[in-house]
Amino acid sequence: MIQTGMQCSSQVNRSTEPKFSIVVSTIDRVHSLINLLKSLDNQSYQEFEVIVVVGPSRDNTLDMLKEYKDRIRIICCPVANLGVSRNLGLQAAAGDIVAYIDDDAIPSRNWLEQLSRIFVTNPHVAATGGAVYLIHPFQPKIQHALGIFSISGKQYDVRASLLEALPLEGKGEFWTMRMMGTNMAYRRDILLSVGGFDEFYEWVYDDTEIALRLSALGFLVRPVREARVYHVPASSRNRKVYTFIANWWINTKAATYLCLSYAIRFKSSFSLVKNYIQYITGSHIKLYLNLYKQKQLTFGYMIKSFSNELFSLLLGIYQAIRKIYSSKKSNFTTIQKCDFKPFMRKDFIQPCVDPISGKQSNLRLEEPPMRIVLLSYNYPPKLIDGVGRSTNMLAKGLFELGHAVHVLTHGEQPVIQFYDGAYVHHLPYQLIRYASLRHLSSVYHRLNYSHAVHDYLMKLVLNDGIQIADTPLWLFDGFVTAVSRTLPTVVRPVTAQKQISELINNRNQEQILISEMEKQLLACASFIAANSKATLDALHNIYGLNNISSRVDVIPYGIEPSPQEGIRPFSHHAPPDVLTVLYVGRLEKRKGIQDLFAAIPLVLKQIPNVQFVITGADNSINDGFKNETGMDYPSYFAKHYPECLPHVRFLGEVPEEKLNALYQSCDLFVAPSLYESFGLIYLEAMNFAKPVIGCRAGGVPEVVNDGVTGRLVDPSSPRQLAEAIVTLLRSPRLLYEYGMAGRQRLLDYFTHIHMARGFERIYRLVLSHTKANDTQS
């Protein structure tokens, strides 16, 4: 007998730590399934079992699951039907709560903890579910969050706000909240009492129907925005991933059946239901036609799809009418409760898994992986600057050491991607705070962004159990988090704003304020990890770091070494006819671009067969050069050195692939910066076995070994620079030897793993310190 919500509410389980049964239905997607099982090892909530319901599989799913046979229960489902599969899982479940997740999804670390909290906090909640983020290479989006559905078929997967998404024509449509099948949880006894899932739904709408049914019976269905699941879509029998080719008629059948049966039951408006069914069938037919026009479908398949569509429509109507007169209320006869089989094992630590490729660290971890957030306003592949690049390398290195890494970067839409070992969260921000600072544009923007970062970080703490945040000093993304001391924050200083202001002689009120804020951020940091001794010395001199913090260390940047076959050392046996000198960096005073301009004619006087390639964005407006001269840098060069123009190419900002090709094809790399906190560009050239020339300034001498991997000259000294270029270009042997020595130096000291190891040590130190403080207090 079916109980109503009120009847059941007196019997609800009030356990403060309910046991969960996670049910995963799968067919032919073993690769994704294994990723999911691996990720479940890192769930913060320990009390759960896993039931895998394997459909009529044609791949090696059952063989691959043998590895897990002691930890999971495997049930075979004879038909490819999601409703049947979900019910089999439900009947086998021994937990108090049954949570459903798709085999191509990865739960956030606190997924079960969040779901558990909802059930414990409110014993009357019968069903809940969290947000679903689509991890898609081209179209990432929030796939589902607080979805709502009406019996006339209207559906809002993401309810943007409580007001806007509520439809105007709401009367009599029985609007209800719904969960998405890939992230939903139910009290087992309640789900059993209502007869489980309707087995007519073989692919879609099963999740919607059960939410409707529970609501209609008076149970509380309360999805939430948290308890996130990351959905990495994989192909199935019914849909080819990344295309629109799918068995859409199953959708028509399910929608017709659902809307019609409930419309009859609730005496709702038939015209609304009819309109929806017309709309859904019509849109499918249009889709088949378009796919045929685009030659994605054959003519025969299109005709088959049309007939399937018609047949499904009729079948849906027939089943809906039949259901009204059916006396069958439950799919279950007698249910024997199985023994709970815990999934978690204590003797093994699982490194973080790449949800797309399934890659993970090969290292056997002795300590549990950390959950780290790296902040960087710019981040590849979209926008790259030195901070973005180094953050990217750090994320990649930490992932290879087994840690869970999240990167928070600026974006137009609030979406999540997985890139180079890290979940990259794109964060838009609005100028809704700090109105009194509107006249200080830069500070106003940075603070608003930092506050948006802080808000999002708190959500990440809730969902993914983030332990530590790492922010660059540049643009101070983590300012609000650090000063509020809500999360241990490591600061990565680069060139300080105050230093830049002094270099370019810009001391306005805003610059002074930014410098003060940088100092404050350093003061609030749990640890300061400078990229070079020079950076540290500069911070000591400028901000009096000695008085700020004793917890500082130097961790040099590192990059991922390119494969050995990708390097191009100088061919000293057969030198090219034209030698290429490459410059990479913004065109600005600090990067020494004017010194290079002055050196070019001196070089060409002695060696005419040289081509200079200058790549990087022109920054003449921001560094005041345009104000002084009225020209940008390329125009300035063209005006003052017209005779050298045929030997110089200005490429502007170039994408990463092209940049790598430029590094590979050059013979010598030159970057005469007046100051570099580290000089990642030198490492990038060394990566391809190229000799480098830099200045004895900042952290450059720590990267470039003078006379071994390249040459160092004094800053602002075009003559010395020209001499060094000429010396190297005239010696093929030096070009080769310096290049190879540079490559070796990179492999020995400056890989992304070296960098990640250093930061890993610091993070552990900070976390142990935080833990000790917590214990003391």
Added chain:
Amino acid sequence: MTRQINVDDILKLVEFELTQQYLPQDDISEAIQRLHKFQTHWYSEILNKGKAPKIEEVVHALFNANQTMLMLIQTISSKFEATQLELTRLKQFIANKILSEQYEDGKLDLSSISYIKDYLNSISFNLANINTSYNLSIQMQRSNIPIIGTLLNRIRAAFHQLVYFYMNRYVSNQNSLNEAYKKLIQDLVYLNSEYIKQLQILTLKLEELTKEIRKENS
């Protein structure tokens, strides 16, 4: 002469914004903001300039607002359930501490309570001042044309009365609904302030117990 902004001002602003987000962070405040926006929009549409909306649009919009109010109340009530649970936990916590007598420092950080209290008081005050009943009365411009003017006025008045008859039926429904919302929200505000009182009493009790345990230990 105006003083230049320094980093201390920035820190104060950050602190202020962090306190503010105590409310704007969640769904309730988002919904309140949306409702406010909605009210402003329809107020200007109906009573001020804007295009003249159809009666259906107004009714739908009101329905929409009512739905949101219901959602709001539902969300607030679930938050109260959570508070209630926290109170139960706190009581258990105190009971456990008395038994174990191992407790060293039981002071809880309830600095935000005074803020919530002020906020609730302001809601309560505002609610008390809201006029939830409203009746539409005829506001007709009279025609001064000789002879047919009287006839025109009568016809116009009849039409107005017809419209107002139906409108008033709807308005009276809405009035009773608003009254119910008002009462519900007032109840919730009262309930929450009671919770806060309980929480404060419990905190004081906890502090006393801590002092006693310390005395005994010393």
